[in-house]
Amino acid sequence: MENKKGGGVTYPYGFFAAGIHSGIKKNGKKDLSLIYSHFPCVGAGTFTTNKFKSYSVIWSIKNIKNPVYAVIINSGNANACNGKENYSKTKEVVKKLAEKLNIKENNILFSSTGIIGKPLPYSEIISSLDELIKNLSRDRHKEAAEGITTTDTFIKEFQVDTGIEGRKKVVSIGGMAKGAGMINPDMATMLSFITTDAVIEKKALDIALKEGVNNSFNMITVDNDTSTNDMVVCLANGAARNKRIHYGTKDYFEFAEKLKETCVNLAKMIAKDGEGATKFIEVKVKGGWC
Template sequence: MEKGGITYPEGFSASAVHCGIKKEKKEDLTLIFSSHPCVAAGTFTTNQFKSYSLLWTLKNIKNPVHAVLVNSGNANTCNGKENYRYTELLAKELSKIIGIEPSSVLIGSTGIIGKVLPYEKIVNALPELVRTLSPENHTLAARGIMTTDRVPKEFQIATGIKGRHKEVYIGGMTKGAGMINPCMATMLCFITTDAVIESDLLQEALKEAVEESFNMVNVDNDMSTNDMVICLANGMAKNKKIQSGSEEYQKFLSALKTTCTELAKMIASDGEGATKLIEVKVKGGWCM
């Protein structure tokens, strides 16, 4: 199996294991790791109630990032303030095993609301999660973030931007089959790139891409406490730094929009009860 999806860009690996959150023996704990520190950007739920995992990520997203830890089956929200401490301890335990700072670990959760985070089950699974990190485990990682999804959702694209030895790549994975409302709900998306780009410009590009893709999806008309779209850039393509307004930026933005749009379509086509995906293209329409 070759690398793809979330591990398509240089320097990224992934893994997923069953730690015991889900009753059925399916992957429920996922790790994305970059050997080089990443700049990160993110868009998040507009719900006033936010999961403790999301609050931890909001606190640390401006730091250099090495890892994203994601559990499925437990939303880690509306479950008592002690669960924020569990979230913090998870970042610390993972950082000890890998040899990185806790502040370089982002965390995401999806699943049942109101249940205590099974901290010990997750901690016990971390060594195996780290041991099995591989660029080939991208589809396994995509399965590990699924809840009611029927299929894993991945996408990868070459940007056409020249790096030192190869062109810049973008890859991603997402989940979300129910409770989707404009501005995101019960939807997680993780995007990686090996581009050299500053965090502020990456945030600008991601915000525009999300507005034209994920924020246009609606399933069940519900808004979640856990939504996040995270984009990590580790710079390992060693391209000339992407500048705002440049030709390279337009190429990067176009590829990022394509990634988000294709992943958003996968969510819509896999929505609970959905059997068809219909795409309508309007040309020459009058705009007020």
């Protein structure tokens, strides 16, 4: 069984995406993206260690424990270090999106990337929500990947099938990422959104994502800065209808390996696209002591 539709974050069944220009970026490029699942998702995430976290990150950390239906991402504005009133603006964006999608506010994650210290342009975002939702499609994963970029020179997507059979289809994983500067070990101005149609317990997803991130995103460096905004989120909507994956089982290790493969491939794309980078160096050490 193969998944022949969609790609990136829409490769797994039941996920839709969109990316549009809302007016945040003055150059007319896409700056607002949405990932949406028809089914409630188990979520796992790793977030910046910077003490000055973006309000978008703060919102997502608070709500990653809830069933997730949607992730909204804006680029061009970091929504960080911009005054407490911008947390209210963050919540207002989420409230309006929840109303339009007919879901609860705590079923939505928020992510931002861009210039630090500027007010969140929430009016531009809110006025663009109808168009954003209208554009949701399995075919618009590339537009969504473009909408999260800042100084990136190319979009970053990856997808893979696992060896886990479900009643609906084989379990698959897809993802997109952005990042070009401020990439220091422990992620730093980089965002990655990974989707899967696996049925998996939250504990297993949490551990698999943590291991995947530690062996990928946390091993790359570009300019030694640590961002206020970095996050890696993985959403599992269960649409493949496989036997539930529990930590430590054969299916878990198969899933975790494919999730790590996704993280590694996206992380390598980020490193290759580092600001001013002309070389990509990968070091493999065997028999070393640390």
